[in-house]
Amino acid sequence: DAKTTQPPSMDCAEGRAANLPCNHSTISGNEYVYWYRQIHSQGPQYIIHGLKNNETNEMASLIITEDRKSSTLILPHATLRDTAVYYCIVRVANYGGSQGNLIFGKGTKLSVKP
Amino acid sequence: GAGVSQSPSNKVTEKGKDVELRCDPISGHTALYWYRQSLGQGLEFLIYFQGNSAPDKSGLPSDRFSAERTGGSVSTLTIQRTQQEDSAVYLCASSFGGGGGGVSSYNEQFFGPGTRLTVL
Numbered sequence: 219d220a221k222t223t224q225p226p227s228m229d230c231a232e233g234r235a236a237n238l239p240c241n242h243s244t245i246s247g248n249e250y251v252y253w254y255r256q257i258h259s260q261g262p263q264y265i266i267h268g269l270k271n272n273e274t275n276e277m278a279s280l281i282i283t284e285d286r287k288s289s290t291l292i293l294p295h296a297t298l299r300d301t302a303v304y305y306c307i308v309r310v311a312n313y314g315g316s317q318g319n320l321i322f323g324k325g326t327k328l329s330v331k332p
Numbered sequence: 333g334a335g336v337s338q339s340p341s342n343k344v345t346e347k348g349k350d351v352e353l354r355c356d357p358i359s360g361h362t363a364l365y366w367y368r369q370s371l372g373q374g375l376e377f378l379i380y381f382q383g384n385s386a387p388d389k390s391g392l393p394s395d396r397f398s399a400e401r402t403g404g405s406v407s408t409l410t411i412q413r414t415q416q417e418d419s420a421v422y423l424c425a426s427s428f429g430g431g432g433g434g435v436s437s438y439n440e441q442f443f444g445p446g447t448r449l450t451v452l
Contacts, residue, residue, distance in 0.1 A: 261423050261443030322375040
């Protein structure tokens, strides 16, 4: 799987949008971009994924650049409960065996402040 | 419905003892993964099950680590002769898929709360 690069930490004011960047310059054509987050003392939680089109769900939006070398996860109205480590992961779409496991980097520690 | 559950939530053991960690995946999920997370570190893949078979054991750090899955459901991770460096949170995840062949929709992994293992 391609490597990803994320800033180690970010702050965001409560109620404002949190924009978390991720670089994946070596991503392959058949690799998706996935985002998970891990709130303190909990297991990781899936947020969203995409291939090349922008995606939105009830939790967040994912903006992928046209060349697919970077993406941004957007939490439109961050709350204190969004404080967590956010992981950007790239992985092939069709998987089996070892390709199914997720390769986590160090992620971005997002701190939402009142 | 119920999510992935793990037991015990916390385990403290003495160096050299064996421990067993249990994972109950979401019903119907055929794929099961074990990861571990050492203090301040990211998640490290250990082993993957598709049904009762483990096609990928490449992440197991040593032969003291083993895992099995029975009935396509519950999985047990066993660590023999525990060492202090085994101290970590052990996380289990499950998903619908994992089979190969063709482009498939992404099968989200659902994680359990983890077992915090402390080896004294």
